Amino acid sequence: MANIRDIARLAGVSVATVSRALAKPNIVRPATIEKVKSAIAALDYSPNVVASSLRRQRSDxxxxxxxxxxxxxxxxxxxxxxxxxxxxxxxxxxxxxxxxxxxxxxxxxxxxxxxxxxxxxxxxxxxxxxxxxxxxxxxxxxxxxxxxxxxxxxxxxxxxxDNVAASRLAIEHLLEQGHRRIATITGPARNNLTVDRLLGYRDALKAASIRFDRKLVVEGDFSIKSGYDAMTHLLTLDKRPTAVFCANDEMAIGVQKALWDADVAIPDEIAVVGFDNLRFAQYAVPSLTTIMQPxxxxxxxxxxxxxxxxTAHIAAGERVVVPHQLVVRASTVGEAGSPSH
The missing domain is CATH 3.40.50.2300 (Response regulator)
Incomplete structure (x- = not known):
């Protein structure tokens, strides 16, 4: 494979001159540039990425x-x-x-x-x-x-x-299954995703004339363990929820493990909905109903x-909203597809 020394030898110039011709052609004589170009073509040489990026003041x-x-x-x-x-x-x-x-x-x-x-x-x-x-x-x-x-x-x-609409869709699904006491496990309180998904949860409850109950909101950190711990806490309530909406699938998997350990049937006693549609969601036991993000x-x-x-082809504040989708699985409707309530 040809290198910069081969180019210099064929063009009859120094290696330094070839480097300047690649990086700063404006300071090299046109006749010399042509010699270097001819040598590059003859040897089928591709200038390395670093030299190219230096010439354009970009790293790519x-x-x-x-x-x-x-x-x-x-x-x-x-x-x-x-x-x-x-x-x-x-x-x-x-x-x-x-x-x-x-x-x-x-x-x-x-x-x-x-x-x-x-x-x-x-x-x-x-x-x-x-x-x-x-x-x-x-x-x-x-x-x-x-x-x-x-x-x-x-x-x-x-x-x-649209995180507000997506979480609202998840709660509406649970309402359609007959649930009225629906808990949610959120991400960190100051996270904007948490704020939006909690807003969608509250909007759906309000539309169904269900009073918001702060006891049914538990903060997690998007980890499996935080989902497990949050569900363990919810199980101590005098009046347990019949369904739980989790702000991501990892916490939902933690919830399912906590329910399994407590011998609580999913979805017959407590239904579970996640968020993200990670690859392992369909292989959870039971398979996890969730919101799909593309x-x-x-x-x-x-x-x-x-x-x-x-390339300065878009406005600074451009916002693109991609579609979400509810993926219904056994954690809310049972293996046979029948509602849990």
Missing amino acids: TIIVVVPNIHNPFYSGVVQGIENIAHDNGYRILLGETQDNQDRLDRYTAMIASRGADGLILLGSLLPSVVRDSLAEGRDSSIPLVLACERFDGLKSPTVEI TVEIGETAMKLMIGVL
Whole structure:
């Protein structure tokens, strides 16, 4: 395979001259540029990506940051991002914050040093430079796209589902099965997803003339264990719920394990609904009724928005809402498809 030394030898110039011709052609004489081009063509040489990116002052690298890599929800989103990135000549750098501000800020600093062109953010933590811009009433100081999350007042392109409508749909399904005492296990209280999904829960109860009962709302952290612990608490109530809506599938799996350990039948005694439609939801015992988020489509849309940001083809505050869907399984209607109540 030809390299830059071969190009220099054939063109009759130095290696340094070839490097300048690739990186800064404006400072190299046209006649020399032609010699280098002819040598490149003769040797069928492809200039490396670094030289090309230096010439254009871009890295063609997008940072994708997730809170944690063990949450299977993010894998579909990252797959979608990678699909579009690959087709458009971009590379993806995956970072994990573990909800640590310093980790996120270190990844973000790569944009200022031209190690990356932009940031696609999955999670509820904002880079410090973006928070500062938001506090001052300015747009994001870096190319930023939000996937799934939203931040009030921040004018960055966002792709998400309608979380209020989606959770309302889940509760309406439980109401149709005859449930009136419906509990919910939320994510962290300050998380915007939690706020929206709790609002949908309350809206559906209000529409059915059911009084909101704070005792039936338990805060989790989107982990399996928090779902297990929350359900264990709900089972101690004098009047147990007959159904539980969980703000994600991982917590719903924890709920199912707690009910199994307590010898409570699903859905005959307590029905369970999750959120996300992770791959393992259909293999849970019983299979889990849940809200489907199109994770791959979310990722693909996020990357398309990022390309639009980098090429100045979209507005700063563009918001794309992708469709959600209720997937009904045995955890609410039983194996035979009959209602639990």
